[in-house]
Each structure stands twice: as structure tokens, then as C-alpha cells.
Amino acid sequence: MSRNDALRAARLRVGWRTVERAADALTEHGQQLLDDRHFTVSPRTWRRWEGERPGWPAEETASVLHDALGRWPEDLGFTTPPGWIRPEHHEEVAVKRRAFISVTSAALVAGPVAPQHVDPALIDYFQTQLEGHYRADMLLGPHDLIGTVSAQYQLIDKLVRSAKGETRRGLLRVGAAYAALIGWLYQDAGDIDGAAFWRGVTQEIATRSRDRHLIGYSLVNQAQVRTDLGDGHAVIDLCEAALDDADRLLPKVRIMAIQQQAHGASLTGDRRAVDQLIDAADGLLSRIDDDLPWGNACRRTPGYLEVQRATCYGRLGLGRESVALWDQVLNVVPATARRDRGVYLARHATAAAGAGEPEQALEIARTATEIALETRSARMRRELTTLERAMLPWQDAPIGRDIAEVLAPVTKGI
Incomplete structure (x- = not known):
């Protein structure tokens, strides 16, 4: 039984x-x-x-x-009956709904608006601000940044409605990049509904801009949400669509689509495809030469593709191979990338558990838990919940009680 x-x-x-x-x-x-x-x-x-x-x-x-x-x-594993809403959830839903409506209203402002002159220099202004938001995301996490970025998107949307010609196209392009960042912030905060909404906004604005690179980027964004939902076939479909006419795409867009397709392959259990895709993406890294402000994780993140490979290996249950890769990656991740480092440590610990090394998993988890509490990243909490499940074989042993105690401040109440 x-x-x-x-x-x-x-x-x-x-x-x-x-x-x-x-x-x-x-x-x-x-x-x-x-x-x-x-x-x-x-x-x-x-x-x-x-x-x-x-x-x-x-x-x-x-x-x-x-x-x-x-x-x-x-x-707690009980069979949830139809219509059950936990008592405290009524107010939680109301609060989250109010916050969601407040932020998403940035994308739903009714038009038209009063016409105004739009200086082309505003495109550079918003692009410069975007660079700062990417840096702030690494330091602050999603919760403190969603409102700020959304307010700027609302201003961009207002200006798009008055701008003309190339100025309008340029604002649409930067608007798509802002919408993509908001979608990521929602995803990192654990709100998949909010993430999916803003990924849809990103795709709409990218399509309106007629920029094939942004359209491809928006499809990868959609694939990221599907990865979190565990829908490997949808991930592959979206990435293949992004790679249509791949030779005309910027190398970094191709890299993003190919590595995300590898995540889809890992969800469908295809280890051979994972390696082939990550290797193909690696062959394009040296060709990145654009100066666009968006989609630069492959430039900013040390060991970017090995991070993806290690994550895919962990998903495939290849514990020892994943541990070896995380050992390499974590040696080059800077201290300033604290939230990413926390996610990587949680995945490293899960891989160690999968490799039959619970003591190593426990030691890694201590640091990952500290970072999770500090950053409030839902993505990290999910990773630590995965670790908790991976440690179930030792739940009756002292090491199992130790890991439960370490993880409790993060996973208790999720």
C-alpha cells in the first residue's frame, strides 16, 4: 500500500x-x-x-x-474536495487580486490618450533604465521591483500611443523588453498566472514591433513558463517556433531558444537531446556581438550553459553528473549574484541527495536556506521543496531530521 x-x-x-x-x-x-x-x-x-x-x-x-x-x-497529501478554500486563503486571494489588478492595469490602460510630442531620445532613456532594473533584480529580488518596472511600462505604453514612425517602433521594442522583465519578476515571485499574463503582453508588443528577434525572445519567455509547469512538449513546440528561420536570428536569441528547448527535452526524459542542444548553443556563444539591453543572461551569468546542463541533468535524475557540474559552476558564480547562487545551491543539494550523498546535501542546504529567507524568492523555495522530497529516503534517520529542521523555516507553510 x-x-x-x-x-x-x-x-x-x-x-x-x-x-x-x-x-x-x-x-x-x-x-x-x-x-x-x-x-x-x-x-x-x-x-x-x-x-x-x-x-x-x-x-x-x-x-x-x-x-x-x-x-x-x-x-499534506490529503485528497482536496471540490470547492475547498482554506480559511485564511479568502483574504490572501483578495490581497493578491488587488495587487495583481494594480500592476497589470499598466498593460490595460484604455486608449486613446491625449496626444503629446515624443522625443526619440526617450528610447535611450528607457533602455538605460532597463539595464539598471536588471542589476536591481539581482540585488533586490522580484517583490520590491514589480511596481517600479510596471509603472515605467505604463509610461512607455502611453508614449507609444502618441509616437510615430521609427520612434514608435523603438518604444514598442523597449516596451516588449520591459514586459518580459515584469513577466520574469512574477515568475520568480511564484505567481505563474501573473507571469503568463505578462509573457502574453510581451509577445503582443514584440509582434507589433515587427522585430523578429524580439518575437523569438517572447516565444522563449512563454517556454520558460511552460518549463515551470512541467510541460516539456509545449516547451519544445515554442522553442522550435522561435527557431523558425534561425539563420536570420541574433545568436543570443538562438542560444536562448536552444537551451530552453534542452529543458523541454529534460522534461520528456531525452538525455541525448539535452546534450546535443546544449552543445549546439555553446557553439554560438562566441558569435554574440549585439548591444541590445535585453536577453543578456548568457553574457552576465558565469557558466551559463553548464548551469542549464546541470539543471537538466538533475531533472533527469543524473545525480552524480549534476553534482560534478554544480561543483564547477559554483566556483565561478560571484557573491553579488546571491539569489542565483541560492537557486544553484538548492539544485546542487538535490543532486547530491539523488547521488546518495545526504550529508553533502545537508551542508549545501544550510547556505541555500539562509539565502532563501533573505531574498524571499519563490523560485528558491520551490527548489528547496524539491530537495525535501529528494531526502525522503532518509526521513527516519538522524540526517533526515536534521534536513527537516534546516528546511522548516522555508518550506513550512508552503
Whole structure:
């Protein structure tokens, strides 16, 4: 019989070593929380929860489980019933919805607007600002930057409506780059709906600009969202579309599309294609010679393509090969790239667990957790949750309890 490992891991994390101890502890916790001495959970009930068909607890029991374990039942392996909305989620949804409407209104301003003169020099101004936003993203993370970049996009959109000729085309091009950055910020913040919305805006603005390079870039942006959704075939489709007439594309756009296609191949389990694609992208690196402000991760990121290969290997379950690559990559990542370094460390730790080296995974995880708490990156939290699952084979051993304690400040309550 399969087990509900998520609930079992949560139980062990708080020190409830047996089902009987868990039932007694939750009963005591619930009686205090609800001020109801009749609240009880039996060992038989808990044993069913950890079994193949855990069912769904009553609403007050769900609240007690959340208060005791830091997670709602849908995150503890229970079978979520249709229409369930956790009690605290109502307000969360309202707050997130207000924030989303506020920011996305930047892309939905009704037109037309009052005409104004638009100086062509504004294109360079916004491009220069974009460079600064990329640097700020590395230092601040997504949450503090989304509003600022979105407000500038709104101004660009307003100017596009008055600009003419090449000035208008130039503003459309820079607007597409801003929309792409906003989409990335949402993706890094863990809001896939927001990311998908802004990736769609990017594709629209790129198409309106008639710039084939930006159109290809926008398709890669869409593929990145599909990668996070685990849809490997969609990733490949989008990257192949971006590479139509590849000889007319800038080398860096081709590199972005090819390496993202490798991620799609890793999601479909095709290791041979991963290596072929990463090698093909590597052959184009020396040909990058444009001065455009967008899409320059392949220039800024040390060991950029080996980062992609290591990530793909980890996804394919090639633990030892992935660990060896992460060892190389992390030696050249600068301290200033703290958030990226945290993501890489989390992936490194997961690869170590996959290679049967839990002690190494634990040591790497200590640093990754510190960075995750500091940067509030949802991307890093997701990586550490993946590590938590990779360490399940050791959950009953002391090393398993140690890793649970290290990860708890980040993964508890996700």
C-alpha cells in the first residue's frame, strides 16, 4: 500500500515518532486551540490519513492540522474536495487580486490618450533604465521591483500611443523588453498566472514591433513558463517556433531558444537531446556581438550553459553528473549574484541527495536556506521543496531530521 509521505514527513519533522503519539498530540493541540475538550483524533484515523486513501478532514480539524504542522491539508497529501478554500486563503486571494489588478492595469490602460510630442531620445532613456532594473533584480529580488518596472511600462505604453514612425517602433521594442522583465519578476515571485499574463503582453508588443528577434525572445519567455509547469512538449513546440528561420536570428536569441528547448527535452526524459542542444548553443556563444539591453543572461551569468546542463541533468535524475557540474559552476558564480547562487545551491543539494550523498546535501542546504529567507524568492523555495522530497529516503534517520529542521523555516507553510 502506498503511503501519504507528505503527512508522515510533517509528523516526523515536529517530533511525533509514532502514529499514536501524533494522534495524542493533535488531540491535545486541538482541545487547546478550539477550547473544546471533545475534540479528538484517534490513532486509527491518523493511520488512515497516512495510508493510500487519506480522505479529507473536517474543517476544524484542517485548521488544527495547519496550526500544529504549519501546512494546510492540501499540502499534506490529503485528497482536496471540490470547492475547498482554506480559511485564511479568502483574504490572501483578495490581497493578491488587488495587487495583481494594480500592476497589470499598466498593460490595460484604455486608449486613446491625449496626444503629446515624443522625443526619440526617450528610447535611450528607457533602455538605460532597463539595464539598471536588471542589476536591481539581482540585488533586490522580484517583490520590491514589480511596481517600479510596471509603472515605467505604463509610461512607455502611453508614449507609444502618441509616437510615430521609427520612434514608435523603438518604444514598442523597449516596451516588449520591459514586459518580459515584469513577466520574469512574477515568475520568480511564484505567481505563474501573473507571469503568463505578462509573457502574453510581451509577445503582443514584440509582434507589433515587427522585430523578429524580439518575437523569438517572447516565444522563449512563454517556454520558460511552460518549463515551470512541467510541460516539456509545449516547451519544445515554442522553442522550435522561435527557431523558425534561425539563420536570420541574433545568436543570443538562438542560444536562448536552444537551451530552453534542452529543458523541454529534460522534461520528456531525452538525455541525448539535452546534450546535443546544449552543445549546439555553446557553439554560438562566441558569435554574440549585439548591444541590445535585453536577453543578456548568457553574457552576465558565469557558466551559463553548464548551469542549464546541470539543471537538466538533475531533472533527469543524473545525480552524480549534476553534482560534478554544480561543483564547477559554483566556483565561478560571484557573491553579488546571491539569489542565483541560492537557486544553484538548492539544485546542487538535490543532486547530491539523488547521488546518495545526504550529508553533502545537508551542508549545501544550510547556505541555500539562509539565502532563501533573505531574498524571499519563490523560485528558491520551490527548489528547496524539491530537495525535501529528494531526502525522503532518509526521513527516519538522524540526517533526515536534521534536513527537516534546516528546511522548516522555508518550506513550512508552503
